[in-house]
């Protein structure tokens with residue numbers, strides 16, 4: 001049975017991912033930082049800013065087919081000049097650093113399953129092809145995530161473990177707001193379809209949730 005781990009499974013895209021994976025009959029492990037229960041999901045307590053804690057959470061995890069680094073934050077209101085620098089550091093900790101720490105902590109479980117893969121939820125806002133300056137901390141954190149996960153792809157390719165980035169579009173969650181284009185359910189289904197089919201031959205790529213490759 002496919003075993004998937006979804007970080008931040010208590011709401012938004014992460015919750016939709018966990019629910020969709022249960023529907024597919026998969027073994028589902030999730031993380032949340034508050035008390036949370038979801039039928040069919042084993043929920044582990046994990047605060048992403050506590051990097052040492054992250055390392056311990058995944059000790060003894062059973063063999064893992066798919067890791068989805070989903071937990072993320074949008075960060076403080078002021079993100080250009082007048083930056084809330086503490087807030088910027090927190091955004092980098094959650095969005096860029098924790099996914100690497102989670103991936104490293106899950107390596108024994110990923111190595112125990114042939115053809116395992118890591119999907120990390122990035123954003124269109126990481127795009128280097130324009131100069132937008134709003135939400136700089138968030139944009140920079142997702143660009144950093146892309147670079148980190150490209151490096152992970154390079155380092156794990158020889159072990160047959162894939163690492164890809166996902167652009168989920170603009171999604172109706174607490175982060176995306178009520179006017180966003182996509183529903184969490186539709187986005188989750190698209191992401192799980194990619195997770196099911198992606199192989200190490202495509203490692204290092206950046207995909208829209210609909211499955212097409214996109215530019216960084």
Ligand SMILES: NC(=O)c1ccc[n+]([C@@H]2O[C@H](COP(=O)([O-])OP(=O)(O)OC[C@H]3O[C@@H](n4cnc5c(N)ncnc54)[C@H](OP(=O)(O)O)[C@@H]3O)[C@@H](O)[C@H]2O)c1
Nearest residue numbers: 008011012013047048070071072123170171173174175176
């Ligand atoms: N929504 C969009 O339009 C959109 C677009 C592009 C990319 N994304 C990305 O998609 C992912 C999910 O976004 P979403 O829209 O579902 O966001 P959301 O509804 O705000 O949910 C965020 C999730 O991340 C968890 N999280 C945040 N900070 C954490 C921390 N320090 N430690 C542990 N867990 C933490 C939250 O847990 P708590 O409930 O405990 O806070 C929650 O489960 C994020 O990486 C986001 O950047 C979203």
